[in-house]
């Protein structure tokens with residue numbers, strides 16, 4: 257499965273599922289919004305995760321399951337089992353890694369290197385070494401493998417090490433991509449990094465390029481559309497489409513890091529718990545909730561302006577989370593989006609969001625200037641001066 261196929265499914269409610277396997281991570285990226293480190297023990301129970309993924313059926317399962325963290329490859333055997341289970345029901349799987357296992361030396365924080373565990377060694381012209389066996393088995397089990405790379409990651413794992421490891425993954429026949437983050441279309445770091453990727457892989461490794469934002473890695477798949485001059489105008493939230501399994505096993509309707517982390521979860525974003533609920537139940541809640549339908553079609557600010565009875569806190573997502581206990585919002589959403597009309601609105605919004613495929617999704621929710629890179633071998637980028645500067 258190529259990156260563009262995966263990203264193109266992002267606007268469709270419950271077409272994907274994000275599974276946080278652990279909050280632990282051996283790296284210490286300065287911008288880590290999941291607060292991950294090697295000592296954090298928060299992670300969902302493996303049995304609960306397997307039971308939940310085991311509840312997929314060929315008729316009712318997500319199209320895409322994204323294994324993420326923290327660092328999902330700290331639980332490689334579990335990642336492999338979950339991937340195999342999901343694929344058994346017809347889902348396709350992807351894994352997003354910070355690449356701790358690729359470090360060839362000099363980095364901080366306990367990556368797997370050399371010796372019996374087989375660290376990644378050598379330069380482009382000499383791609384010696386091997387991936388750690390358990391990591392390799394997990395990577396072989398997925399349909400797509402993505403590596404994170406940005407200025408903070410590069411302080412933990414060098415660009416050269418990440419590239420070497422990606423060559424090895426490609427040689428296993430697994431489709432790969434890079435998730436790159438910078439400050440926008442005019443960021444010289446992004447220009448340099450994307451040039452380096454092109455030079456290293458000759459356009460065969462697609463990139464999902466995002467702009468710095470206060471969300472975690474899982475959230476890099478999408479974000480709320482930019483609001484225009486009227487903050488109460490319809491501004492749909494595309495993050496409310498794919499359910500997210502958080503580190504305590506609770507299932508949230510979106511990947512906003514505060515929503516994922518804080519408890520109790522706002523009622524309208526709480527889809528259940530993997531210890532008690534199966535996929536069919538979570539999916540039904542995600543698809544049929546009138547409030548979620550309205551978040552996906554008009555967004556939280558519009559919903560609050562139209563029906564809200566309480567104060568409207570500052571940010572887009574703060575405002576959304578505050579809607580949780582507002583009975584007037586629930587009643588208003590029920591009246592507008594509770595029935596078949598709401599279902600149709602929701603589908604129409606998803607179709608609109610997917611109209612221009614993966615590139616359109618990135619143009620709206622990622623770094624527009626680099627949208628063509630989401631497609632492997634896609635069209636050449638315009639010269640730097642011609643790019644959309646945000």
Ligand code: SF4
Nearest residue numbers: 281283285288326354
């Ligand atoms: S690799 Fe990701 S999860 Fe790990 S510290 Fe860096 S940003 Fe956090």
Ligand code: SF4
Nearest residue numbers: 493495510512573576
């Ligand atoms: S908190 Fe609300 S507005 Fe923010 S990403 Fe989640 S669903 Fe969207």
